[in-house]
Amino acid sequence: MIFIKVVVIGGAAMGMGVVAKLKRLDPKVEIVVIQKNDYVSLGACGIPYYIGNKFEDSNMLLARKVSDFEKIGVQVLTNSEVKKIDFDNKKVLVQSLHQASEQSYDKLVIASGGTPIIPEVISQDYLNCFTVNSKEDGEKIQKLRSQVKDIVIIGAGLIGLEVAENLVGNNKVTIIEKGPRPLSNLFDQEFSDLVEDELSKNKVKLIKNNEIKEIICKDKTITEVILLDGTKIKCDLLICSIGVRPNTDFLLDTKLKLTPRGAIVINKNCATNLKDVYAGGDCVQTFGRVYKNEIYSPLATVAWKHAIVVAQNLAGIKSSFAGGLNTAIVKVFELELARTGENLNFLLENKINFKEVFIKDKDHTSYVPGQSDIWVKLVKDENKKTLISSQMAGHNKSILRIHSVISLIWNQTVLNEEIDQIDLPYAPPFSRTKDIINIALSKITQT
Incomplete structure (x- = not known):
């Protein structure tokens, strides 16, 4: 070197x-x-599950300690x-x-x-307002959750939805989403509808196309929020999760x-x-x-x-980043969703000539208990004849099928008349003889 x-x-x-x-x-x-901070290697994605009491020790969020790096000769200025x-x-x-x-x-x-995006209405520090980006905030939320009743979450993105699931319990949870639907930058309307149904089923109130106009507080503690349309919502705990x-x-x-x-x-x-x-x-x-x-x-x-x-x-080894697909996966109560590839906005803005198929089927055979619905969307670039994105929703980890589709998109495999015969595994507890991926590939390759 x-x-x-x-x-x-x-x-x-x-x-x-x-x-x-x-x-x-x-x-x-x-x-x-x-x-x-005074720590390193924070796994921030685990914070919603810590505040949901899925584990007790917040230090489990840390993949490694400062001392671990000091032992190999690294100086860490905390x-x-x-x-x-x-x-x-x-x-x-x-x-x-x-x-x-x-x-x-x-x-x-x-x-x-990244640093959390904070809306202008949060113009000062409040004792009961937090983001979900630091170990400290996670610890404070976890301590407060048993003392509050009305919780307001700003943002219906990945983290906001995970927080809602982990805080609802005996609490009343309301999500305020400025946009027209949840997960709008990642998933299409069909999948947002499924998310809304799941939130409603679990008594989480979602308010769309709205935002907080005013915060009412006493002694630096928020007691109520007022929305643009005048709606007043009691608030014992405000969580800001609108991205970074x-x-x-x-x-x-x-x-x-x-x-x-x-x-x-x-x-x-x-x-x-x-x-x-x-x-x-x-x-x-x-x-x-x-x-x-x-x-x-x-x-x-x-x-x-x-x-x-x-x-x-x-270290002198030539290396380059291969590019990303914005692959993401999330669990919203019992509903699981996954996505990969470019979103609809990008395709429309760049005038990509594309074809899409959206299919609902069952995740495995009917005679094995626990059969449930699975939804799959595939999108093909008509000029390149390759898949460019996919979205899935289902239960019991059935959406892990997206792994096979990611490989097709990653390698830009040209879709021909044989692609629907791709050799996917079959056993009654896991799939049907002709899997939903085979069906979707058959439909997307039809001219």
Whole structure:
């Protein structure tokens, strides 16, 4: 290795993924991590299940401890934030709890992640208002849940729905969604309808096409929220879950190239426009695999892939990101959903000539108990004759069928007259003789 020191900004999935991989490739490399919390390697996706009492110890959210990295020679500066970067002189200005310091670097990795989007109406700090992005917020919500009755969640995205499931219990839960339907950026109308039915069945109230106009509070504690249409809702606990934006404010007015939304621009090697500076994860703009279109994809699965690419390039091993499909999976009470590929908005905006099929069938044979419905949508690029996206909904992990479809999309397999014969497994407890995937492929290839 031709350099001496690597500084990593951020200690979550992307940052610590780089550290772990790079240390395996070259144990002698010097690495300094700058982390704003007193912990690293947070698995934030587990927070809804922690606040839902699925497990008791919040430390289980941490994949590794700071001490684990210190044992392999990594210096972790906890409770520290980057205030400024001097790219010309390769120096990072760091502010810790008690002092400011400088860290020089030979190579720099920016893995600052995303920061929660907070609506303007939340103009101050409240004692009972939280996001779902930190271990601390998870711990506070978990402690409060038994003391409250009326819970309001802002946002019907993946995390908002998971939080609703885990908090409803004896509580009254209301979700406020600014858009026309839940999961609208990931799933089509047919699947949003299924989600709405599942929420209603489990006594979660969903209010669409609306947002909070005013917050009523007493002694910094929220007691009620008022919506745009004048609806008043009692609120003992307000949870904001409307997504994240790139955490890059400290990079504004620098030479580093950012998108208008603040995401760091990187190439396929996860390198920025500045020499010796790499970035990845929730703070960057990346690209789709099929059409090479620019996307912002704040997913843990993307972050770890970026981490491997960065680490290998730092170690002198040429590596590149292969592109993403925005694959996602979620459980909403008993309903399970999965999706992969480009969404309908992208197809329409880019005038893609596409064909889609939507099928409802059963997940396995009728004589084995527990048979339930499964829904599948496949979308084909008519010009390329390849699948470009898929969505599924079902129960009892039947939607894991999406794994086979992902492979077809990932490899851009040309759909011919034999594709519906793809050799999928069959046994009465798992599927039917002719699986729904075979049926859907047969229909999508028909001209």
